[in-house]
Amino acid sequence: MTPQSQRCLLSNESFSEALDNKFFNSLRNQTSVAVRLYVIRAMALQPKDFGGTSDPYVVASLAGRQIKDIEHMHQKTLDPEIFRRYDFDTKLPGPSALKIGIWDYNKYQSHELIGET
Helix, strand or coil, rough: CCHHHHHHHHHHHEEEHHHHHHHHHHCCCEEEEEEEEEECCCCCCCCCCCCCCCCCCEEEEEEEEEEHHHHCCCCCCCCCCCEEEEEEEECCCCCCCCCCEEEECCCCCEEEEEEEE
């Protein structure tokens, strides 16, 4: 190995170490971010009501905050067109488990989970 190529190798290693340090330092500093969730539609949901349909609504959670969108419940359908946006404020790095569920609304009984991801 020539002295010039050795200098180049050392300089590349130093650059790589600097990038690694910058990356790991950035992980220690939290940054506030806005997370936007767009839910367009649900398809072929399982029926939960006696009539063979459901009354679905969205429940989404991130970083300990939960949004239950009961006011935009869709009556008697298995293929709701939802077209809703949900906003969450969080910090990165930080909680990253975004949970989305579709629930069946029941007026006189407890609501039932249809599915979640």
